[in-house]
Amino acid sequence: MSDDSKxxxxxxxxxxxxxxxxxxxxxLPLLTAFAFLGIGLYSTQWIFLLLIPHLLIMAGALFAMLWxxxxxxxxxxxxxxxxxxxxxFGQTLALPRERxxxxxxxxxxxxxxxxxxxxxxIGLPTEIRxxxxxxxxxxxxELGLDASQTIASFALPSRIHARIRTQxxxxxIFIIAFALLFLIILITGSKFNTxxxxxxxxxxxFLLFALFTRTHLRVGADGVALRWFGRERFIPYDEVAAIExxxxxxxxxxxxxxxxxxxxxxxxxTLPIASVGDVGGPRTRLVTRRLQEALADHQxxxxxSAEARxxxxxxxxxxWVRELRQAGSGAAANHRVAPVPTDRLLELAExxxxxxxxxxSAAVALGAAAESDDxxxxxxxxxxxxxxxxxxxxxxxxxxxxxxxxxxxxLAEVEAEAKNSDKNRRVTY
Numbered sequence: 551m552s553d554d555s556k557x558x559x560x561x562x563x564x565x566x567x568x569x570x571x572x573x574x575x576x577x578l579p580l581l582t583a584f585a586f587l588g589i590g591l592y593s594t595q596w597i598f599l600l601l602i603p604h605l606l607i608m609a610g611a612l613f614a615m616l617w618x619x620x621x622x623x624x625x626x627x628x629x630x631x632x633x634x635x636x637x638x639f640g641q642t643l644a645l646p647r648e649r650x651x652x653x654x655x656x657x658x659x660x661x662x663x664x665x666x667x668x669x670x671x672i673g674l675p676t677e678i679r680x681x682x683x684x685x686x687x688x689x690x691x692e693l694g695l696d697a698s699q700t701i702a703s704f705a706l707p708s709r710i711h712a713r714i715r716t717q718x719x720x721x722x723i724f725i726i727a728f729a730l731l732f733l734i735i736l737i738t739g740s741k742f743n744t745x746x747x748x749x750x751x752x753x754x755x756f757l758l759f760a761l762f763t764r765t766h767l768r769v770g771a772d773g774v775a776l777r778w779f780g781r782e783r784f785i786p787y788d789e790v791a792a793i794e795x796x797x798x799x800x801x802x803x804x805x806x807x808x809x810x811x812x813x814x815x816x817x818x819x820t821l822p823i824a825s826v827g828d829v830g831g832p833r834t835r836l837v838t839r840r841l842q843e844a845l846a847d848h849q850x851x852x853x854x855s856a857e858a859r860x861x862x863x864x865x866x867x868x869x870w871v872r873e874l875r876q877a878g879s880g881a882a883a884n885h886r887v888a889p890v891p892t893d894r895l896l897e898l899a900e901x902x903x904x905x906x907x908x909x910x911s912a913a914v915a916l917g918a919a920a921e922s923d924d925x926x927x928x929x930x931x932x933x934x935x936x937x938x939x940x941x942x943x944x945x946x947x948x949x950x951x952x953x954x955x956x957x958x959x960x961l962a963e964v965e966a967e968a969k970n971s972d973k974n975r976r977v978t979y
Contacts, residue, residue, distance in 0.1 A: 563632065563689070564625040565639065566664060566677035572622055576613035579605045618674065625679050632689050637667065637676060645669070645676055652702055653695035655686035655843070656836045665689050666836065687843070697843040698771055704837055706765040709778045711806060712820040724757050767821065767837070769844050774811065776819075787848040788891065789813050795838045796820075807834045809841060814893065856894045860911040862965070867958040871914060875954070878915030892919050899945065900932045906941045910964040913948035914957050926950075940967045 583605035590598035631638045637645040651670045657663045665686045667676045680686040690696040710716050760779060768775040773786035792812045799805050804825065811819040823834045859877060862870045877890050898904050898912035913929055929949035936942040944960035951957060 563630050564627040564679040565630040566620070566679055567624045567626055568617065568620050569622050569624050573613065573616055576609055576616055579609035579612065583609070620677075623677075630678055632678070632692050634692060634694070636693070637678070647693060650693060650695070652700075653690045653693055654702070654836045654840055655680075655683050655690065656832050657683065657839055658832075658835075666832075667693075667695075683839075697769070697840060698847045701771075702769045702840050704767045704769070706767055706808075706837075707822050707825065708761055708763050709765050710761055711822040711825070720757060720760065724754075765821070769840050771844060771847065774841070774844075776821075785811065785813070785819070787845050788852070789815065790845055791893075793838070793841045793845050795834070807831075809838050811841075852894060853897070856890050856898060856912075857905075857908055859890055860898070860908055860915065862907075862911070867962055868954060870911075871954045871958045871961060874911055874915045875918035878918040890915065892916070892925070895919070896925070896928060899929065902935070906938060906968050907961075907965050910941055910944040910948070910961055913945040914961065917948040917952070917957070938967070940964050 583602045586598040586601055586605065590596060590602075629639055634647065636643055636647040636650065645667065649670055651668045653665060653667045655663055656666050662679055662681060663683050663686050665678045665680055667678070669675065678689065680689060687696055691699065694700065710720055763779055765776060765778040768777075773784055774790075776783045776785070790811055791814045792810075794810045794812065795807070796810055797805065797807045806822050806825050808820060808822040808824070811821065813819065821837075823837050824831060860874065865873065878892075878895060895912045895916045899909050899916055901909065904912075909932075913932070916925055916929060919925065926949045929945055933942050933945040933949065936945060940960070940963040944957075944964045947957055947960045
């Protein structure tokens with residue numbers, strides 16, 4: 551156990567335990583069963599004895615439900631700490647790292663989030679309350695379970711549930727197939743009666759298999775992999791514009807919750823996660839949050855990579871401008887150098903929090919890629935919203951001018967202004 555781990559100290563972590571008073575509720579049917587046993591034996595009214603098995607089943611089911619769902623849990627502070635070795639309860643290594651399968655940050659509406667640590671094999675997860683989601687990710691990083699460190703796998707409902715239209719199509723196929731089978735039996739008469747019903751078995755089995763075949767989702771650091779019914783698809787994060795949760799009421803009794811993967815191509819991939827009981831519940835939030843964390847990590851890395859590609863370094867100004875325009879147009883791309891995506895350049899050029907030189911260089915690169923009026927219009931809007939005069943001029947020129955000398959002059963002025971601003975910040979008054 552490393553001494554320098556700041557998570558060694560259980561300062562803000564709390565172990566989530568089950569509430570004994572809530573679990574005690576499950577004893578009520580059991581106590582009633584004992585009471586009925588006494589009444590039945592004393593009064594010889596055997597009807598009371600017949601109710602005992604039902605009460606015992608009810609007690610077992612109620613206890614299992616309360617144990618798994620853990621309503622109104624107790625939070626025990628100063629009882630848990632985390633290190634690379636695993637999870638400790640006090641001084642005891644209660645959960646070694648090699649016994650841990652996966653870990654997730656689970657937001658809780660109106661409450662502080664928890665970290666859910668799932669064990670290998672059979673066993674309920676261990677839950678640790680943290681102060682915020684950033685601290686939760688620190689806990690996962692300490693265990694090597696963060697979205698940037700490992701792949702997370704989930705078994706989701708069948709893809710049939712992704713859209714109500716798909717459900718209706720499968721239901722229609724099922725009804726039509728059995729209607730045709732029944733019609734054939736009526737027409738052919740007794741000769742077909744013994745064989746006919748069995749002809750529907752393969753189709754019925756296929757529909758059931760498709761309905762209950764799980765969708766396997768793997769969330770990695772580079773993208774999302776989906777597998778269902780023998781078909782696989784990998785979606786790199788570069789193709790994903792956003793990941794958004796959804797809730798949908800399809801009928802009066804049927805609700806679905808899940809996530810939409812919105813691709814830059816305009817396609818929307820619907821991933822149903824839970825129905826009815828868990829709508830908006832822990833599992834839905836867990837899967838959604840893991841997807842969003844992985845996408846955000848990738849986008850931060852992609853942004854840093856784009857900023858590095860746009861940096862001047864030691865290049866002469868004209869050579870820098872030329873290479874920026876090549877990067878924006880894709881002329882510099884080859885099997886070793888990937889092009890800088892237009893949407894990434896727009897993100898940098900329009901971001902008022904970005905470094906001014908980075909914004910200006912992104913605008914120059916976009917100028918070479920501005921084959922559509924939309925990109926030029928967005929650059930003009932970004933320029934009008936910019937108060938810094940030299941940066942505003944550089945963005946305007948990038949949208950309107952193709953002359954490399956003028957662009958180099960505008961970039962040089964932005965660079966000089968940034969250096970002067972940096973010097974002024976170092977002055978002590």
